[in-house]
Amino acid sequence: MVHRVLLVGFSILALISQAAGVRANEPVSHAEMVKAAIEQHIIPHIDALKAAADPLPGAVENVCKSGSAESRQQLSQQFAKVVEAYAGIDFLRFGPMQEKGRREQISFWPDPRGFLGRQMRLILTAQDEAIAQPGALAKQSAAVQGLGALEYLIQDKDVPLGPDEAARYRCVVAKAIAGNIVRLVGEVSTGWEKPGGWADKMLHPGPENDTYKNESEAAVEVVKALIVGLSLTADLQIKPQIDPKIRLKPPYDKSGLQKPFYAASIASLHQLYNALQLESYLPPERRWMKDWVAGTWRALEASDGAGGHSSHVERDDSPTPREVFDRANGLRNMVSNRLSVAAKLTVGFNELDGD
Amino acid sequence: MAIDRRSLLLGTLAFVGAAPMRGALAMGASDIAYVSAARRADGSYTVLLLRADGSVLREVPLSGRGHDIAIHRPSNKVAVFARRPGAFAVAFDLATTRQPVVFTPGEGRHYFGHGSFSQDGRVLYASENDIESGDGVIGIYDVASGFKKIGEHPSYGTGPHEIMLLADGKTIAVGNGGLDTVPDAGRENLNVDTMEPSLAFVDRESGKLIAKHTMTGDLQSLSIRHVTQDATGLVWFGAQWEGSPSETPQLVGSAGVDRALKLIEPQAKGGSDLKGYIGAMAVSADGRYIAASAPKAGHVLYVDTTTATVVGQSNLKDVCGIAPEGQQDFAASSGFGVVRYETARASTITEHELQDISFDNHLRRVG
Numbered sequence: 001m002v003h004r005v006l007l008v009g010f011s012i013l014a015l016i017s018q019a020a021g022v023r024a025n026e027p028v029s030h031a032e033m034v035k036a037a038i039e040q041h042i043i044p045h046i047d048a049l050k051a052a053a054d055p056l057p058g059a060v061e062n063v064c065k066s067g068s069a070e071s072r073q074q075l076s077q078q079f080a081k082v083v084e085a086y087a088g089i090d091f092l093r094f095g096p097m098q099e100k101g102r103r104e105q106i107s108f109w110p111d112p113r114g115f116l117g118r119q120m121r122l123i124l125t126a127q128d129e130a131i132a133q134p135g136a137l138a139k140q141s142a143a144v145q146g147l148g149a150l151e152y153l154i155q156d157k158d159v160p161l162g163p164d165e166a167a168r169y170r171c172v173v174a175k176a177i178a179g180n181i182v183r184l185v186g187e188v189s190t191g192w193e194k195p196g197g198w199a200d201k202m203l204h205p206g207p208e209n210d211t212y213k214n215e216s217e218a219a220v221e222v223v224k225a226l227i228v229g230l231s232l233t234a235d236l237q238i239k240p241q242i243d244p245k246i247r248l249k250p251p252y253d254k255s256g257l258q259k260p261f262y263a264a265s266i267a268s269l270h271q272l273y274n275a276l277q278l279e280s281y282l283p284p285e286r287r288w289m290k291d292w293v294a295g296t297w298r299a300l301e302a303s304d305g306a307g308g309h310s311s312h313v314e315r316d317d318s319p320t321p322r323e324v325f326d327r328a329n330g331l332r333n334m335v336s337n338r339l340s341v342a343a344k345l346t347v348g349f350n351e352l353d354g355d
Numbered sequence: 356m357a358i359d360r361r362s363l364l365l366g367t368l369a370f371v372g373a374a375p376m377r378g379a380l381a382m383g384a385s386d387i388a389y390v391s392a393a394r395r396a397d398g399s400y401t402v403l404l405l406r407a408d409g410s411v412l413r414e415v416p417l418s419g420r421g422h423d424i425a426i427h428r429p430s431n432k433v434a435v436f437a438r439r440p441g442a443f444a445v446a447f448d449l450a451t452t453r454q455p456v457v458f459t460p461g462e463g464r465h466y467f468g469h470g471s472f473s474q475d476g477r478v479l480y481a482s483e484n485d486i487e488s489g490d491g492v493i494g495i496y497d498v499a500s501g502f503k504k505i506g507e508h509p510s511y512g513t514g515p516h517e518i519m520l521l522a523d524g525k526t527i528a529v530g531n532g533g534l535d536t537v538p539d540a541g542r543e544n545l546n547v548d549t550m551e552p553s554l555a556f557v558d559r560e561s562g563k564l565i566a567k568h569t570m571t572g573d574l575q576s577l578s579i580r581h582v583t584q585d586a587t588g589l590v591w592f593g594a595q596w597e598g599s600p601s602e603t604p605q606l607v608g609s610a611g612v613d614r615a616l617k618l619i620e621p622q623a624k625g626g627s628d629l630k631g632y633i634g635a636m637a638v639s640a641d642g643r644y645i646a647a648s649a650p651k652a653g654h655v656l657y658v659d660t661t662t663a664t665v666v667g668q669s670n671l672k673d674v675c676g677i678a679p680e681g682q683q684d685f686a687a688s689s690g691f692g693v694v695r696y697e698t699a700r701a702s703t704i705t706e707h708e709l710q711d712i713s714f715d716n717h718l719r720r721v722g
Contacts, residue, residue, distance in 0.1 A: 099599045101548055110540040113489070142548040210627065211600075235541035246539045333398065348673025349394060349690030349713035350650035353542060354595045354632045355422065355439055355468065355516075355580075 027280045030219040030345065031203075036275045037222040038199050042092060045268060046189050049085040053185040056082060057178040060150075060161070064171035067162030075161075079154060080260060082181070083147055083252050087261045088268035089188075091229030094221055095198035096191025104142040106184050108149070109251050110236055116143040120152050127169050137176045138183075146184065147252070150177045155254040220345050222276065224352065227336050229269045234328035237262050241307045241321035250306070262305020270297050278339040289338060296327045296334075384431050384449040384721075386412055391676050391688055391718045392421030392435060396711035402435050402445070403714075409694035409707030415447055415455055422468030423517070423717040427476040432498060434472075434479055438715075440465040440538040444481065446502050449721065458502040460494050463487055465538055468716075469517040472498075473559065474524040480559065482515040482529070483507070489535045491515035493527060493557065508562030511555040513546070516580040517636075521556075521590070526565060526612070528590045529555040532578040533570070534597070547597050552578045554592055556612050566612045574604060574616075581635055585660040586642025589614070593633030593647045596626055603627040607636075607647045607658060619663050629654060634675040634716050641682045644699040648687065650675040650716075655687055657699040667701030676718025688714035 028036070059078040062071040086107055089097065097103045108116055119141050123131065130136050137145055153161060153174045161167050161174055192198045202221065205212035212218040240246040250258035279290050299319045304310040309318040319327070336347050388407040394400055400417040402424070415435070422438040431449040442465045447455040460466055460483045470481035479496040491510030496502045510518075512531025519528045533552035534544045544550075552575075556565040570577045576598030583591050589609045596603045603626035608618040630651035637646045644666070645658040650673050657667035669687070676688030680696055684704060687695050692712040696704040 094600075099601060101598070104547055110543055111545070112537045112540045113535070113545060115545070231541075236543070239541075240539075248539045337398075346672075346691070348650055348653075350634055350675035350716055351653075351673050351690070354634070354651075355716060 027343070028277045030215040030343075033276050033278075033343075034202050034215060034218045034222060036277070037272060038202060040275045041268075041272045042089075043193060043199065045085070045088040045092075046185075046192055049082070049089060050185050050189045052078070052081040052085040053182050056150075056181060057175060060171070060174045060178045063161045064167070064174065065163060067160075067164070072160075075154060076255065079147075079150065079255060080257055083255070083257050084260050084264040086147065087251070087264035090265065091232055091269070092225050093228060094225065095201075096188045099191065100187075101142055102184050102188055105138075105145040106181060106188075107147050107251075108143040108145075110248055111143070111148065112248055115141075116148050116152065119143045120149055123173060124170065129169075129172065131176050132172050137180045145177065145180050147181065150174060150181065151252055151255050153177070216345060219276075219343075220340075220347055222272070223278075223335065223340050223343075223345050224347055226269065226272050226276065227332055227347065227352065229265070229272070230328055230332040230335065233262070233265050233269065234325055234332065237265065237305055238303075238321060238325045238328055242325055258306050259304045259310075262303070263301075263310065266297075266300050266305075270301070273297075273335075278335065278343050278345075281339070281342040281344075283342075286338075286342065289334065293331065293334060296331045299324060299327045300331075387449055387721045389678060389686060389688075389694075389718055389720060390424045390426065390433060390435075392417070392424065392438075392715035394420065394713040394715065402433075403712070404449070405694070409709065411709065411712075413452070415445060417443075417445060419443065421445075421715060422466075423470070424719045425470040425472050425479060426719055426721060427472035428722050430476040430498075432472065432476055434470055434481075434502070436466045436468045436470055436481060439467045439542065440484070440536060441468070442466060444470070444502070446479075446498075456501050458496065458504070461504055464492070464494070467514070467516050471518055471520040471527065473520060478559075480518055480520065480527060482510065482518045484514070484536065486537060489513055489537075491529070491531055493518060493529065493562075508557055508559075509564075511557065511564050511567055512553045513551065514578075517582050519582050519584065519590075520559060521584055522588060525559055527557045527559050528582050528584070529557060530579040530582050530592055531555055532580050532595070534578055544597065547576070550576065550578065550597065552576075552594070554579050554582070554590065554610050554616060568610050568616045570616065573602075574618075577604060577606070581633060581647075583636040583638045583645060584642075585609075585638055585645065587660070589660065591636060591638070591645045591658070591660070592616075593636045595633065596631035600627065600631060603631045606631070606633045606649075607645070607656060609660075609663065617663075619658055619665065628652060629656065635677045635718070637677040637679055637685060639683045639685065639699060640679045644683055644685075646677045646685045646687075646699070648675050648677045650690070655685070655697070655701070657685075657701060659699070667699055669697055669701035669703070671695060675716045676714050678718045678720040680720070686718060686720070688718045690714060694718075 059075040063075045202218040205214050205218050240248045251261045303324045387404045389405040393403050400420050402415040404413040406412050420438045421435045425434045434446045437443045445455045464483045467482040481494040483492045483494045491512050493508040495506040497505045510529045514532035514534040516530045516532045531553045533550035535546040553569040555567045578595045579592045581593040591609045594606045605618040606626045610616045629649035632651045633647045634650045635648045647656045653672045655669045659666045673690035674687050678686050680686045690713045692709040695706040
């Protein structure tokens with residue numbers, strides 16, 4: 001599973017490296033940064049999520065019809081593909097992902113108050129067949145609309161999805177959720193890629209553009225997403241490993257996807273970092289930062305995201321969770337305080353997140 | 356609720372080794388014009404006491420990122436609160452360089468970054484989170500006993516942000532942002548689709564709810580965060596939009612105990628031009644003009660309270676701190692170390708820049 005993520009990751013990295021090689025050591029313009037981020041990272045990752053999500057309703061349907069071990073395995077594998085693909089765009093919290101609260105609807109995590117479980121129990125108790133009507137699920141809480149809710153049903157060993165009468169209504173709900181995920185991902189994809197969509201908005205800034213007045217504003221948006229992604233990974237995925245007081249379940253751990261989620265998050269962030277080519281702005285005396293950043297990516301990739309060592313990286317020793325956490329925070333600070341400044345893309349101290 | 360002595364001790368220990376005060380000791384409190392939390396270039400956090408010309412007179416190092424400052428001028432008392440979801444506050448005296456007092460909200464609580472002194476300076480109120488239940492509370496602290504926590508009032512909402520003791524000396528206005536957060540989940544908002552923002556008016560002595568106005572319908576995602584009060588007693592609020600960016604409403608409005616929430620005009624585009632976020636509010640010394648900073652957009656919006664219309668909008672990258680200056684002017688501070696004086700018509704009077712300083716969200720006028 002992890003290897004599949006990396007294969008996709010390395011393919012995208014190779015694409016980015018080829019593009020970068022054309023103009024090595026020459027600072028890229030802000031417009032070029034945005035173009036590279038969209039064409040080499042954002043759109044491929046959204047397409048990957050759409051490709052993974054589209055077969056999901058069919059996989060649910062097969063389990064509910066046959067209940068065979070093979071159909072269950074196929075559903076688990078398809079679900080894992082969607083979760084891993086989603087991990088690659090979780091931090092793109094602007095534009096179509098932010099619009100209409102789609103991000104929370106696709107993936108309601110973290111959930112420290114156990115809201116999802118309570119809402120799902122209410123739905124299953126109510127047995128309201130109207131939930132199968134088009135658009136009905138979209139009117140429910142974000143918690144029950146996406147991947148977390150589908151995982152709740154797939155992983156319930158007491159009443160497994162299948163053709164049995166006991167699972168009949170659960171299958172109604174599961175099909176509605178799978179269809180809703182496809183709808184949401186489709187809206188994100190269309191929102192980015194349609195003519196006049198978010199990609200066009202970022203690629204064509206100007207006085208008439210209601211969001212991006214110039215190329216730098218669009219580039220700052222992408223850099224902010226990178227910073228947000230590093231923060232989310234550090235605080236929500238790594239920090240719980242070093243602070244036993246934190247009570248936060250890992251993402252999709254019922255499905256055993258904590259490690260693939262982490263690997264996909266880091267791989268995607270690394271790809272976005274490479275696409276932006278922020279290092280091209282570093283003066284010769286600051287080139288040491290490149291080595292530090294490269295070492296940090298190696299450390300992040302050497303972790304399996306659960307306190308252990310991943311099996312597919314260059315670094316031989318196991319970085320401790322403490323080192324991984326400190327490295328992730330250091331990289332966030334490096335991007336927000338050094339590299340973005342060097343690239344004249346200063347992200348304001350107060351504007352990064354609201355309070 | 357009893358204070359958790361262990362967390363109090365830990366909070367205090369966090370400051371051991373930090374200089375109690377840095378700066379010109381000979382200077383008196385009368386030289387201090389503004390106070391703001393800030394970050395230095397080395398990544399450390401501090402509270403800066405500024406002269407009117409923007410230069411630093413003194414500073415109080417912090418162990419983490421600060422947010423807003425409550426000031427009681429007659430007694431020269433100052434309290435700085437940790438940024439959400441921090442759990443420390445630091446109190447010190449403007450007139451002396453005595454060791455600051457560190458205090459905490461106690462077990463199972465964290466601060467939201469804001470507080471307000473009673474008019475007599477004997478009590479400090481702070482906006483806090485009951486982490487387990489998610490209910491907002493107003494922590495009550497006895498100043499004379501070293502800011503010992505002596506009780507709590509409900510905030511009558513989730514995620515109380517700025518609280519302000521109104522001019523009547525009896526009523527606390529609370530901007531209940533409506534957003535549920537848990538420190539274990541960092542700064543993630545957990546209930547965006549079910550949030551219920553409100554502006555609550557709470558009796559400071561009894562803790563009883565006097566009035567509460569809730570954002571509903573199309574405005575359910577408009578998180579009320581910051582408040583100030585004009586010369587007529589009306590409370591003005593600045594909000595943060597958590598809904599679809601394409602549907603961003605106006606972000607500034609007003610309400611009173613007997614007056615419902617009302618957003619300023621025009622409605623269209625006003626909020627999206629401000630990128631959905633007001634970071635701080637201030638009222639001019641004469642009580643006529645309201646300033647609302649929008650750091651994501653890099654604007655300060657000025658509103659004439661007599662007409663409830665926008666009379667000026669200035670541009671300053673990452674501006675957030677805003678405070679009155681003179682009778683009708685304002686001082687604004689930015690994440691890039693700029694302190695600018697400007698009129699409510701958005702004309703710049705003077706501007707200073709401090710090197711290696713990032714001013715945090717709030718700037719407070721002393722006096």
